[in-house]
Amino acid sequence: MGDGVRIVNGKINFECKMESCKNCCCGVFKGITNRLSNVDHRPFDEIVLTEEDYENLYRCGRSDLIEEGYSEQMGKKYFRMALEDDGSCKALVDGKCSINQYKPTLCRAFPFYFDMFSGLCAVNCEGFSDEHMTDLKDSLPSFEAARKMYTFWIDFYSDI
Numbered sequence: 001m002g003d004g005v006r007i008v009n010g011k012i013n014f015e016c017k018m019e020s021c022k023n024c025c026c027g028v029f030k031g032i033t034n035r036l037s038n039v040d041h042r043p044f045d046e047i048v049l050t051e052e053d054y055e056n057l058y059r060c061g062r063s064d065l066i067e068e069g070y071s072e073q074m075g076k077k078y079f080r081m082a083l084e085d086d087g088s089c090k091a092l093v094d095g096k097c098s099i100n101q102y103k104p105t106l107c108r109a110f111p112f113y114f115d116m117f118s119g120l121c122a123v124n125c126e127g128f129s130d131e132h133m134t135d136l137k138d139s140l141p142s143f144e145a146a147r148k149m150y151t152f153w154i155d156f157y158s159d160i
């Protein structure tokens with residue numbers, strides 16, 4: 001658990017610890033609980049893949065990490081990261097992400113996401129520390145990944 005989010009003068013107390021993170025993103029995904037209801041009844045810790053993620057995993061020879069999911073509510077299939085029996089992501093090896101270069105959009109956005117009511121939000125992970133401040137601009141790739149996930153979901157639910 002990190003020190004909580006702090007933004008001062010265009011700087012944020014966040015820096016992803018990447019491979020040295022003791023609690024890789026997916027460890028945190030598993031711990032996310034929410035009072036919101038997912039109308040589609042999918043679990044919040046599912047790592048859904050965009051079309052681009054799917055193609056990237058194929059291209060780098062890791063199609064074994066892709067699993068098919070099915071939304072009963074929407075009557076359509078989608079793709080997600082395959083999980084081990086204990087619910088951890090199959091790409092997690094020795095506590096680290098083994099596909100850093102190709103990790104899915106959702107993982108690249110994490111710990112940031114945009115909330116309809118309050119704008120930029122973040123899950124308090126190991127990367128938040130009051131011992132360092134980085135330019136907020138450095139987090140733009142994560143914001144862009146979060147935007148792509150929104151587009152993915154809007155497209156998914158527009159198809160009704």
Ligand code: SF4
Nearest residue numbers: 016017021025125127
């Ligand atoms: S985003 Fe947070 S939890 Fe994920 S690897 Fe970086 S520091 Fe760790």
Ligand code: SF4
Nearest residue numbers: 026089091092097107
């Ligand atoms: S792809 Fe990598 S970062 Fe994403 S959940 Fe799996 S191991 Fe974690």
